[in-house]
Amino acid sequence: MELKIAHKIKGSPEEVYRALTNPFTIQLWTDAPVTMEEKAGTEFSILGGNITGRNIEFIPNQMIRQVWYFDGSESEVLIKIFPDKSNTRIIVEQSGIPEDAYENILEGWKESYLGPLTDFFEA
Numbered sequence: 001m002e003l004k005i006a007h008k009i010k011g012s013p014e015e016v017y018r019a020l021t022n023p024f025t026i027q028l029w030t031d032a033p034v035t036m037e038e039k040a041g042t043e044f045s046i047l048g049g050n051i052t053g054r055n056i057e058f059i060p061n062q063m064i065r066q067v068w069y070f071d072g073s074e075s076e077v078l079i080k081i082f083p084d085k086s087n088t089r090i091i092v093e094q095s096g097i098p099e100d101a102y103e104n105i106l107e108g109w110k111e112s113y114l115g116p117l118t119d120f121f122e123a
Contacts, residue, residue, distance in 0.1 A: 001102050005092040007114050011121040013081045016088045017061045019117060020079065029120035047112060053077075073098060075105075090114075 009016050019025045023036040032048035038058055044066070045052045053068040056076075064079040075096040082089045092114075097105055 001097040001099055002093070002095045003097060003102070003106055003109070005106075005109055005114070007090050007092070007118070008084060009088045009090060009118055009121050010086075011088055013061045013083050013088045015121070016090065016117075017064075017081055019120065020064055021058065029116050031116075050112070068094075070101070071098075 011019070019029060021036065021038040023034050026034045026036055026046055030047050032046070032050075034047075035043070035045040037044070037055070040055055040057055042055050043052070044055055051068060053066050053074075055064075055066055057063070057065040062081050064077075064081075066077045066079075068075045068077050073096070075094055078091075078093040080091040080093075082091070092109060094105065094109075
């Protein structure tokens with residue numbers, strides 16, 4: 001299965017990209033241990049290991065492509081970053097989601113990822 005989420009954040013594309021790729025900044029908005037390097041082919045871990053995977057491609061301030069690991073499966077994640085007036089719009093696309101995991105993954109995006117990221121920029 002696939003999901004697509006559009007979300008607006010009060011920050012510039014540069015700030016949002018940095019919040020998604022810089023390990024120090026990721027740790028600030030997740031309040032959890034993180035391992036991240038903005039380099040294709042590297043492994044990452046965020047939310048204290050609840051999300052792990054491999055970085056595939058980065059286009060600074062525009063796009064992040066990753067493979068996320070879960071339950072012995074892989075899922076491709078694409079995060080597109082666009083300016084939207086004085087805000088930033090991000091489009092999250094995730095493919096390869098097992099049908100029985102779809103609702104949990106969708107809730108995870110909203111509650112554990114996009115929610116805290118939005119709160120970080122509104123604090």
